[in-house]
Amino acid sequence: MSIDKKTIQNLRQDYRSASLSEEDATESPYQLFEKWFTEALKAEVLEPNAMTVATCNTNCIPSARIVLLKGFNEDGFVFYTNYESQKGKEIEQNPYAALVFFWGDLERQVRVEGVVEKVSEEESSNYFHSRPRGSQLGALTSPQSETIPNRQFLADKLAKLEKEYEDKEITKPENWGGYRVIPNRIEFWQGRSNRLHDRLAYVQEKDQSWKFERLAP
Numbered sequence: 001m002s003i004d005k006k007t008i009q010n011l012r013q014d015y016r017s018a019s020l021s022e023e024d025a026t027e028s029p030y031q032l033f034e035k036w037f038t039e040a041l042k043a044e045v046l047e048p049n050a051m052t053v054a055t056c057n058t059n060c061i062p063s064a065r066i067v068l069l070k071g072f073n074e075d076g077f078v079f080y081t082n083y084e085s086q087k088g089k090e091i092e093q094n095p096y097a098a099l100v101f102f103w104g105d106l107e108r109q110v111r112v113e114g115v116v117e118k119v120s121e122e123e124s125s126n127y128f129h130s131r132p133r134g135s136q137l138g139a140l141t142s143p144q145s146e147t148i149p150n151r152q153f154l155a156d157k158l159a160k161l162e163k164e165y166e167d168k169e170i171t172k173p174e175n176w177g178g179y180r181v182i183p184n185r186i187e188f189w190q191g192r193s194n195r196l197h198d199r200l201a202y203v204q205e206k207d208q209s210w211k212f213e214r215l216a217p
Contacts (some may be wrong), residue, residue, distance in 0.1 A: 002040050015107040015191025020198035025212050028165065029186040029202035030074050033060060033110060033156035034186070037072075040103045051099040053079065055090040063090065069101075076182040077112060080127060083175045091116050107191035114183035124177030129169075137161050144196040188214070 026032045040048035049069040056062045063086060071078040077099060082088060091097065100114040118124075128136060141158045148154065187201040197217035202210045 003027055013191075014193050015197070017107050018190055020188060020200055022212075022214065023123040025200055026216050028074065028208070029183070029188075029210055029212075030072070032188060033072065033186065036103075036106075036108060038109065040106060040108075043103075043105050045103050045105050046171035047131050047183065048101075048103060050078075050101075051079075052098075052102075053087060054098040055087045056094050056096070056102070057090045058093045063087070066090070069099075070178070076114065076180040078178050080124065080176070080178045081179060082139070083118075084174075085144035088175075091179060097179075099209070109189045110185045111189070112181060113185040114181050116179050116181050119178035119180050120214075121177065125172050127178060128172040128176065133170065136172075137165065139176050140170070140173055169199070 024032070026035070037048060050066055051069050052064050053067050054062055054064040065087065067079045067081065067087075069077055070080055083092075095116045096114070097116045099110075101110040103109070103114075114214070128139070131139075137158060140161050141154055184204045185201065189196040189197060192198055195217060199215040199217055200212050201215055202212045204210055
């Protein structure tokens with residue numbers, strides 16, 4: 001390799017932009033998430049809704065990928081995908097997931113852990129038909145996570161679908177829709193100097209209320 005080991009070891013950034021205190025904590029973690037997400041929007045962070053989604057199969061082998069958050073409220077965090085993709089199959093086998101948002105410009109990250117459920121067919125359909133036409137056709141075109149022979153395979157299939165649905169409403173695939181991650185734990189991380197970062201974790205109690213605690217960095 002051409003990159004020297006010491007070059008990687010010496011990559012450092014001292015975080016000094018903000019702090020996270022107990023006084024900043026809100027009654028619900030969703031309120032604090034909304035505040036941070038709004039600040040990420042105002043800071044023009046590149047795709048602030050980009051998040052890592054980590055899933056695990058029945059053999060306890062994890063996998064992770066970046067997807068886009070498409071909604072959140074007190075019920076949880078929603079994203080859309082092909083149900084027959086790797087993550088879809090793993091969620092079917094093991095309906096738990098972890099999410100990570102990283103907003104480097106603000107020196108912040110948020111970790112979410114919880115159970116996963118499908119959103120309603122109506123909600124999936126409404127979102128599908130709100131997408132750009134090209135994205136709708138893309139969902140029909142791609143057999144997500146499956147092996148394909150080459151790029152031309154996708155181009156040919158897309159061209160066929162464009163002709164098939166010319167001047168027609170595009171039908172949402174049955175194997176495409178939304179998932180909602182319903183958290184039982186949400187952690188907020190604010191970078192601080194000397195690696196003594198601020199970490200506040202919200203944990204859901206049996207009565208569905210939330211308590212928060214400070215964690216060592």
